[in-house]
């Protein structure tokens with residue numbers, strides 16, 4: 001399972017350009033925070049959403065909320081200047097340490113083969129059927145992959161009933 005975490009920051013008003021949805025930043029050093037989404041156009045809210053993936057995401061989610069928000073603000077102050085205001089509120093995901101998720105979604109680790117996903121999808125006898133994005137050869141790591149895997153499991157069940 002890979003990790004992709006989100007940190008939403010809500011401000012009193014937007015201090016970033018209002019005509020873009022995605023803001024990309026290549027930092028010199030320090031915490032990544034390379035990718036931001038503005039919710040101004042999509043939701044009409046002065047909210048910025050920062051992503052952190054893989055090891056960066058794991059490292060950050062081990063920190064407390066205050067440290068994560070401070071790290072995000074450090075990055076935004078590098079991009080927009082030190083005069084920008086602090087957030088009014090925030091929301092943070094920690095998918096890697098969520099006991100019912102243990103990650104954001106599956107990825108193909110070095111040496112992984114498509115057949116491994118077939119193994120995950122293989123029913124146990126005629127009683128237990130598996131769905132979930134990780135069980136898909138194609139469209140894994142996605143919401144539509146998860147949906148299609150559920151349809152596959154349902155079809156397997158219906159096939160069983162019609163025998």
Ligand SMILES: Cc1cc2nc3c(=O)[nH]c(=O)nc-3n(C[C@H](O)[C@H](O)[C@H](O)COP(=O)(O)OP(=O)(O)OC[C@H]3O[C@@H](n4cnc5c(N)ncnc54)[C@H](O)[C@@H]3O)c2cc1C
Nearest residue numbers: 004005006095100101104105132133134141142143144146
């Ligand atoms: C930050 C982030 C961004 C994403 N962006 C996109 C995107 O832009 N486009 C896209 O298509 N996909 C995206 N995804 C991926 C997509 O959300 C997932 O691939 C999809 O939700 C996986 O669905 P699933 O049913 O396989 O698993 P899940 O949605 O994880 O469902 C598994 C369920 O099982 C429950 N569970 C776990 N253990 C137990 C247990 N022991 N007993 C009972 N219940 C249990 C969990 O609580 C959970 O509800 C994103 C995911 C993340 C985290």
